[in-house]
Amino acid sequence: MLKKIDCVMIRVSDVKAAVDYYTAVFGLRLIWWDEESAGMAFPETDAEIVLHSKTDIPGRVEVHYLVEDVETAAQTLRANGCRILVEPFPIAIGKCMVIEDPFGTRLCILDMTKGPLKPGLQIP
CATH class of the missing domain: 3.10.180.10 (2,3-Dihydroxybiphenyl 1,2-Dioxygenase, domain 1)
Structure with a gap:
């Protein structure tokens, strides 16, 4: 039933600053965004880190399974x-x-x- 890890969602206070940091420090690449979140790509998998500022998502870090x-x-x-x-x-x-x-x-x-x-x- 579980196909793969789709993403790891990380709540941050400033999405733009987090995108800049995750790009410069961790080597991830921005692939999409909306008003409250941004998808960051790893170089060797299609799983993403999603940086978001959505307070209605209960956990600070959540793994989402597809x-x-x-x-x-x-x-x-x-x-x-x-x-x-x-x-x-x-x-x-x-x-x-x-x-x-x-x-x-x-x-x-x-x-x-x-x-x-x-x-x-x-x-x-």
Whole structure:
């Protein structure tokens, strides 16, 4: 069911400053942005670091795992002992939910049913 790590989301106070830092210090490349977040590419994987300033995302650092369809995954995971902590909700690329496995581990699950964000060249 889990296809890959899609992204690691990191909440920052200043997205523009964080983009500059992650580019200069960690060697990541800016590939997209919106008003509150920016996607940074690694050189050897398609997983991203997403720098964001969204206070409604509960954790400071969250790993998001890609699945084919969040709604289908929710049914399967419930049937296999997982608790849905945050019911599926819409995001720019599809849907997301937060689960807890039977061992108490919290996992963020997302799909790309709306398609990926379009690449951008600079932060507005």
